[in-house]
Every structure is written in C-alpha cells, then in structure tokens.
Amino acid sequence: MRDKVFESLKVGNLSIKNRIAMSPMVTNYCGEDGELTDRYIEYIRERARGGPGLIILEAAYVHPTGKGFRNELGIHKDELISDLKKLTEIVHEEGSKIGIQLYHGGRQTSSDVTGQQVVAPSPIPCPVKQEKPKELTKKEIDEIIDAFAKAAERAKKAGFDLVEIHGAHGYLLNQFLSPYSNKRNDEYGGSFKNRKKFPLEVVKNIRKKVGDNYTVTYRLTSEEFVEGGLTINETKNYAQDLVNEGIDLIHVSGGVYETSHKIIQPFFESEGLYVDNALEIKEAINGEIPVMVVGRLKNPEKLENTIAKGIDMVAVGRGFLADPYFPKKMEEGREEDIRKCIGCNQGCIDRLFAGDSITCLGNPLCGQEYKYNTNKTTTPREVMVIGGGPAGMEAARTAAERGHKVKLYEKENKLGGKFSSVIVPPYKDEFDDLNQYLKKQLEKVGVDIKLGTEVDKDLIENNNVDEIIMATGSTPIKPELPGADRKNVVFAEDVLTGRAEVEGNILVVGAGLVGCETAEYLAEKGFDVQVIEALDQIGADVGSIKPLLLANLNKLNVDISKNTSLKEIKENKVIIEKKGKEQIIEDISTVVLAVGYSENKELLEQLKETNINVQLAGDSVYPRKIIDAIHEGFRAAYNIE
Structure with a gap:
C-alpha cells in the first residue's frame, strides 16, 4: 500500500x-x-x-x-x-x-x-x-x-x-x-x-x-x-x-x-x-x-x-x-x-488567531529556518543537560545533532518529565508520540543518558563539562491555608501520574488547563467532581480547544464555579468564599490542587560556583507550557558556540 x-x-x-x-x-x-x-x-x-x-x-x-x-x-x-x-x-x-x-x-x-x-x-x-x-x-x-x-x-x-x-x-x-x-x-x-x-x-x-x-x-x-x-x-x-x-x-x-x-x-x-x-x-x-x-x-x-x-x-x-x-x-x-x-x-x-505568526510545539525550527544554520558545529563542546523533561530532551537532542558531546542527567528513573502527566487526560495520548520521538532521537544522536542521577557541584567537578543547560522543571504549588497538609489533599500532577490516589467526591481547586483536564480525567473514571476557580475566567490558559474541553466537562456533569476561592480544608468538607461570602461544601473526600507551579532553581547557586556557562530552559526559568520548554531547550542548544 x-x-x-x-x-x-x-x-x-x-x-x-x-x-x-x-x-x-x-x-x-x-x-x-x-x-x-x-x-x-x-x-x-x-x-x-x-x-x-x-x-x-x-x-x-x-x-x-x-x-x-x-x-x-x-x-x-x-x-x-x-x-x-x-x-x-x-x-x-x-x-x-x-x-x-x-x-x-x-x-x-x-x-x-x-x-x-x-x-x-x-x-x-x-x-x-x-x-x-x-x-x-x-x-x-x-x-x-x-x-x-x-x-x-x-x-x-x-x-x-x-x-x-x-x-x-x-x-x-x-x-x-x-x-x-x-x-x-x-x-x-x-x-x-x-x-x-x-x-x-x-x-x-x-x-x-x-x-x-x-x-x-x-x-x-x-x-x-x-x-x-x-x-x-x-x-x-x-x-x-x-x-x-x-x-x-x-x-x-x-x-x-x-x-x-x-x-x-x-x-x-x-x-x-x-x-x-x-x-x-x-x-x-x-x-x-x-x-x-x-x-x-x-x-x-x-x-x-x-x-x-x-x-x-x-x-x-x-x-x-x-x-x-x-x-x-x-x-x-x-x-x-x-x-x-x-x-x-x-x-x-x-x-x-492571536495575531501572531505560526510555529509548532514540537518543531522549534518551523518558521525559523531562515535564522538557523543547521550545519554541524566546528567547535564541539562537552555539554551537560540537567533534567530529562521536554526542555532537557530537546536541548540534548539538538546539541548532539549539532555535533556536541552530550550527557543528559535525570534524577528520576525515566525520561519524560511533564509528559508523564500531560499524556494521561482524555484525548491527550498523542502527546506521547512526541515524548517517544524525543527518546528515540536521543538514542540515535548518541546522547549519554544518566537516569536516577541527581546532579550536584561535586558531580560536575568530577566530569569534563564545558557548558550546562539546566532544565530542572517545576513543582506544584501548595497554597498556605488551614488544612492544606491533610492526607486527603493531593496535587493534580500526582493524580495523573498515579502517585496519588483519590476517593469519594472530589473538589479540584483551579480551573486552568491542568485543573480542567484533571477534572475531566476523574469524571470519566466515574468520580463526582466539582471545580472552583478564584479568577473570573475558566480555562484562561487553555487555548482554542477550550470550547471542546468545557463541552466535555459539561457532558460529564462537572460543576465549575469561577470567582470562588478555597479558604479552609476540613475532614469531609471545605470552606470556600464566593462573591465575598463564605460557604461550606459538604461531603468532599479528596481535594485536588491545580493552582500552578513554582520553578526548581535550588541547583542554580551550586552551578554558579562552578564558573561554567549555565543556560536555563523550560519551567526552571518560570512555569509555562511544553511549547515554551521545547523551544527554549532548542535555543539553548543553539546558543552553545
């Protein structure tokens, strides 16, 4: 055929x-x-x-x-x-x-x-x-x-x-x-x-x-x-x-x-x-x-x-x-x-439709062909990439493709980073196509992958390193409010990756892309799900798929309230504030937090002490989407001279 x-x-x-x-x-x-x-x-x-x-x-x-x-x-x-x-x-x-x-x-x-x-x-x-x-x-x-x-x-x-x-x-x-x-x-x-x-x-x-x-x-x-x-x-x-x-x-x-x-x-x-x-x-x-x-x-x-x-x-x-x-x-x-x-x-x-020129999430060269010389470098360097998520994988792939000798370090026992949670919600399995592509290309271009290895200053000093790209990602934010440390409070990312279990009726806090997709995932599994959002807009970061995502949530009977903030988490209920008035939502067994991420920069001070040039890429700069991570990883690799 x-x-x-x-x-x-x-x-x-x-x-x-x-x-x-x-x-x-x-x-x-x-x-x-x-x-x-x-x-x-x-x-x-x-x-x-x-x-x-x-x-x-x-x-x-x-x-x-x-x-x-x-x-x-x-x-x-x-x-x-x-x-x-x-x-x-x-x-x-x-x-x-x-x-x-x-x-x-x-x-x-x-x-x-x-x-x-x-x-x-x-x-x-x-x-x-x-x-x-x-x-x-x-x-x-x-x-x-x-x-x-x-x-x-x-x-x-x-x-x-x-x-x-x-x-x-x-x-x-x-x-x-x-x-x-x-x-x-x-x-x-x-x-x-x-x-x-x-x-x-x-x-x-x-x-x-x-x-x-x-x-x-x-x-x-x-x-x-x-x-x-x-x-x-x-x-x-x-x-x-x-x-x-x-x-x-x-x-x-x-x-x-x-x-x-x-x-x-x-x-x-x-x-x-x-x-x-x-x-x-x-x-x-x-x-x-x-x-x-x-x-x-x-x-x-x-x-x-x-x-x-x-x-x-x-x-x-x-x-x-x-x-x-x-x-x-x-x-x-x-x-x-x-x-x-x-x-x-x-x-x-x-x-x-935002009035910008187009590109592609997975292909940072799309529309940038006139800017970049894709010939191999004449000055190959020893490059350390820290973090095996989208930004780190793209940085390592691109640097190796350009002729540099690359080692990629990931503290977990597998590559993927945010891909691990992104591919789980309904209809999102195609994101794994890109995940698997990057993994396969890392092998083909000869990147030396070190899994289960956490980088510190000593490790760097014991290796020959000319350039470092730090792509250490981000961590979910836990809001400071009464009851946030209870056992029934979990992060959306942990729910999607299977690191956390849920039970009973569920309240998802945050109606951005992560919160909405986690609610969709749980509702499709048969859970009774409510979502609250402190802002006056649902799905502010969702993009053009927003009508379809919200329509699906509606079909699944997921109740979403905007202008609603979480005030306190109790044993089987939560206290919220809606339009200036406190209310109690009874019979909530699990609270799922999807209120954003904070960048992981703990390693940065140690890296600065090495006097090696360090570039940041992806969520370690500040948390955004996979498109930003991949494009920054690509640019960081091209910045190596």
Missing part, C-alpha cells in the same frame, strides 16, 4: 510525483501588503526538500477587502509576480509541484485587517468575528469575480503549476453557497441554483483567463456543522457542477469559523474525519476527476489506507509543520524518525 502513496498522479494536464500534498496553511510570515519574505521562502523551501508531490501555498487574498490576516500572502496586484516566480522556481528545483490558493475572506475577517468595511453576501456578522459586513452589490460582486480571474492569471505568469480556488471554511465563496450565511433575495440568493451562481462564475472566469490546459482545483467544505448550513447532500450535487465547469480536482474539507475545530482539528477529533465524505463525493461525480482529502492525516498507515480506499490524493497540513521531511521518511520506511503532529494547535492555530 505504501507504494501506492508514492505513485504519480495526473491532475488535469499536470503530472504529480506522489499522492501527498502539503495543504495550504496561513502562516503570517509575509509582509503587510502580502509580499514574500525570506522567512516565508525558507519555510517553503524546507518543505519542498521533504518530498511532497505538491505544495499548495496558503490562502492568498485576491482583493484588499478579502485579506484575513495581517501578514497573509497576497496575489492581488501585479507587483507580487516577480517574487512569487522566484519561489515557484525554488520549489521546482527541489522536485515538487507548486500551487497557490486563491481566496477572499468575506465576513470572516475584520476592518482592522482590511482597512475597510467587511463585505459578504448578506449583512449578517460571522458569529466569531462579530463585525457586521456590507452586503455586496452586483457591481462589487463582478469586481471580485474579476479579481479572482486576474489573480489566477498572475499565478500562471509566476510559474505556479495550478491554482486552487478556496470555496471552503466559511470564506466568501462558501458564504454565497450556504443558506447559513446567504440570505439574499436576488439572483445570488434563495435557491441552491442561485446560491451557487457566484462561486461558479468565479470558476468560469478563472478558466477563461488561464485557458483549458491549465490545472485548476477547488477546495470544498463538505459539511459546515452548523444549524441551517451546508450538508454533504448539497455539496455532492455542487461537486458535479464543479466537474461540469472544468475543475480538475476537488479538495474535500469541512467546517466554518463557528465550527473551527472542524477546520483545524485538535486531538479531540478523529484522524481522517473527512475520508468518508470524500468517498461520497467521488462516487457522486463518478470518479470523473481526482479527489483529495484533508483532515488530521498524520500517520503513514492512515495515509496508506486512505489511498487504498480510493481517494486519489491526501493533503497534510500540520504534519508538515511538525516534520517537513515526513514524506521522504515515510517512503524510506523510517516511521520512528517522523516527528508527528499531536493536534495540540498551540503553536499554529492558537498563535495565528
């Missing part, structure tokens, strides 16, 4: 060397007017080297009103052609084909980004962006149709092998097609025939502009997952219209901003969730053109099975952020060397 993934595929008149495409993903790496940057070019170059058959560049706005992100790629003016041509030449030199996705954000953007009023089929705000758009006039519709066609012409001039029309994810073309967002009463609204008029006119005009021999594909939301939205039955019919208008491949996806977890699926969603929809669409069009599917495709076996079922091509997005070389590694049978996407969305989507 693996050979099938690496067979060539004909799409229109274009021959693609294998069945793996890099899916378009907005990066925020470009200039404010959509121009390319060195950062973006090197990011794409690295992924072209990884062996995909096709790279489709991120959604490129065709008209100023359609720009969705501040530093998004543009193709709205002729001045961008020359730099885009340089990029297509780079990708071709690396052996891949390259396309660009043409899009208009419609109501799923903001005037802060576009600099003008948001536009849409109807003056109905996007529930997420919440900005009332201007209803497009017929003249303005024609202007946008022309903008799509001219953008396609620019793409052809720039050397792109294909253009993909973005008709998915609740953007403008999708907005016209869907009764959820299109409430017009003219020729562009009402019936399905009228609603599909605008997107099909875009397709027709692009085809006229680029000619019959140029490859044009279409990204389609197969379902919107909102009340009154598009379903697979309508989109199957629409797919046949796309075939009739000369589309060469249909790229099947799903979701709109209101159901964004269906667009960029976190670990809560199943892998390959749109494969069945894609098969239905292929059957509906009688296999007349190839069908490609996207959506949580990360494991080689899943890619193989998807192609074996009859899907023509698989699109992988975040998998290329985590490991640009995964197609080559897959083809060579080196699955254990693939750093897989874990569906956390912390480095990519959480950052993107």
